Amino acid sequence: MSKQLEKLIVFISDFLMINSAFFIWCKLRGQMGFFTEYSFGGIVQISLIIYLYWLFIFLFFGMYRPWSFVSRIDEVIEILKTVTIGIFIIFIITIDLRSDIKKPVTISRATIALYWMLMSFLIALGRVSVITFKKKLLEAGIGLKKAVIVGWRGKAFKLLEQLNSLPSLGYRVAGFVTPGRVSEKNKHKDVPVLGTIDELDRLISEHSIQEVIIALGQSARKQVENVILKCEGTDVGLKIVPGLYDLIVGQVKTNQVFGFPLIEIFPRLMPDWEWKVKRITDVLFSLILFVGFMPVWLIVAALIKLDSKGPLFYKQKRVGMNGKIYTMIKFRSMVEGAEKITGPVWASWDDPRVTRIGKFLRKTRIDEIPQLINVIKGDMSWVGPRPERPYFVEKFKKEIPLYARRLRVRPGITGWAQVKGGYDQSIEHVKQKLTYDLFYIENMSLRMDLKIVIVTILVMLKGKGQ
Numbered sequence: 218m219s220k221q222l223e224k225l226i227v228f229i230s231d232f233l234m235i236n237s238a239f240f241i242w243c244k245l246r247g248q249m250g251f252f253t254e255y256s257f258g259g260i261v262q263i264s265l266i267i268y269l270y271w272l273f274i275f276l277f278f279g280m281y282r283p284w285s286f287v288s289r290i291d292e293v294i295e296i297l298k299t300v301t302i303g304i305f306i307i308f309i310i311t312i313d314l315r316s317d318i319k320k321p322v323t324i325s326r327a328t329i330a331l332y333w334m335l336m337s338f339l340i341a342l343g344r345v346s347v348i349t350f351k352k353k354l355l356e357a358g359i360g361l362k363k364a365v366i367v368g369w370r371g372k373a374f375k376l377l378e379q380l381n382s383l384p385s386l387g388y389r390v391a392g393f394v395t396p397g398r399v400s401e402k403n404k405h406k407d408v409p410v411l412g413t414i415d416e417l418d419r420l421i422s423e424h425s426i427q428e429v430i431i432a433l434g435q436s437a438r439k440q441v442e443n444v445i446l447k448c449e450g451t452d453v454g455l456k457i458v459p460g461l462y463d464l465i466v467g468q469v470k471t472n473q474v475f476g477f478p479l480i481e482i483f484p485r486l487m488p489d490w491e492w493k494v495k496r497i498t499d500v501l502f503s504l505i506l507f508v509g510f511m512p513v514w515l516i517v518a519a520l521i522k523l524d525s526k527g528p529l530f531y532k533q534k535r536v537g538m539n540g541k542i543y544t545m546i547k548f549r550s551m552v553e554g555a556e557k558i559t560g561p562v563w564a565s566w567d568d569p570r571v572t573r574i575g576k577f578l579r580k581t582r583i584d585e586i587p588q589l590i591n592v593i594k595g596d597m598s599w600v601g602p603r604p605e606r607p608y609f610v611e612k613f614k615k616e617i618p619l620y621a622r623r624l625r626v627r628p629g630i631t632g633w634a635q636v637k638g639g640y641d642q643s644i645e646h647v648k649q650k651l652t653y654d655l656f657y658i659e660n661m662s663l664r665m666d667l668k669i670v671i672v673t674i675l676v677m678l679k680g681k682g683q
Contacts, residue, residue, distance in 0.1 A: 230343035235271050238335040239264045274303040279489020293341045304333045352385045361389035368432035369395045376432045396440050417447035431457040449621040487661040503589040524574040527553030535604035538627045543596040546587040550575030582677045588630050600666040601629025602654040623654050631673040633657040
């Protein structure tokens with residue numbers, strides 16, 4: 218079953234169950250003697266409006282995320298949580314201040330609990346049915362993901378047996394990828410050796426691999442890093458069998474289905490609803506700050522033009538999320554053509570290329586303000602790893618393991634590395650800041666974003682920027 222068809226089936230199931238819950242609730246409410254819409258046409262119209270509300274709630278809380286293998290119990294818990302929040306919102310927005318304040322929970326209002334039970338039961342029933350149907354298809358060999366096992370002998374052979382015995386996990390093993398040179402004529406239970414780790418990126422493309430599962434020994438740190446680097450820039454899922462957790466602690470999430478554990482490397486730890494709130498907040502506050510303080514930015518623009526010759530804005534190619542190249546915009550704080558003179562170099566603490574007004578802009582971080590345009594366009598976020606130039610990205614990807622991990626999220630105007638350190642001045646400094654960036658990515662949350670923004674504002678007010 219394709220992801221599109223699977224999602225369509227889930228949408229149809231939810232549509233039927235949400236509308237059925239409303240129809241049944243209206244019928245029961247009418248039989249209890251409370252007011253309800255009696256005409257079929259009227260109920261249909263109201264039901265469709267209610268469905269659009271629930272569609273928004275479900276989309277907001279990530280209820281239409283792609284499924285890999287999912288526990289039916291976990292899905293029911295997610296449904297209960299999301300429906301409860303949705304019902305609570307309905308309860309709040311339908312409060313009648315004139316009567317509900319005196320007697321907030323009338324019997325009529327209490328029937329909303331009945332609606333909650335109907336919604337929870339019917340949607341859970343529909344989704345569990347879809348999951349069960351998908352499981353049956355997988356057991357029949359339909360819709361399996363094409364996977365490779367990185368490893369040979371021992372743990373790799375045992376993993377193959379486990380995957381073959383549990384088709385519900387959704388994997389079809391296309392072959393082994395070995396840590397060392399193994400004859401490509403070698404096979405284990407009719408599963409061939411496709412090549413070595415050094416060839417992994419090519420093998421993923423040639424064999425249309427969707428999942429890479431690592432089954433290496435305990436002393437394979439460098440090989441694990443090499444596998445991760447080879448998978449960067451591809452669209453494969455990356456998992457590892459238990460036993461190597463200590464190599465990548467803090468960057469994993471464990472999935473366990475039918476007693477079979479797999480550790481997912483570099484999962485998206487921030488819930489879908491937080492991603493959406495983060496994006497909405499980015500756009501909303503960027504518009505408020507950009508438009509609301511327009512007189513200030515016009516004064517800054519005039520000062521830049523009076524202080525030195527050259528354009529108002531400094532534009533530079535930067536590497537964004539998933540390696541996308543975009544044009545970053547800043548107020549110009551250096552002399553015109555500064556980088557044409559020196560080539561791509563890092564800015565320093567006492568950079569002679571910085572203009573008089575540029576020093577003030579950098580200390581207060583006002584030079585970053587035009588990047589609000591990048592935020593609105595979707596190139597950047599308020600908070601995230603700082604974007605780097607393509608030249609340095611290619612250089613760091615070769616010299617620093619896991620550097621490309623920074624490209625999994627939108628770059629930010631400010632970030633954890635920025636509030637903890639200054640400009641990059643050496644490769645060692647970049648490595649140190651990378652640990653801050655990885656810490657942020659592994660612990661992303663709205664709470665942490667708020668903390669970083671508050672610290673950044675304090676830096677701006679104190680003029681401690683660089």
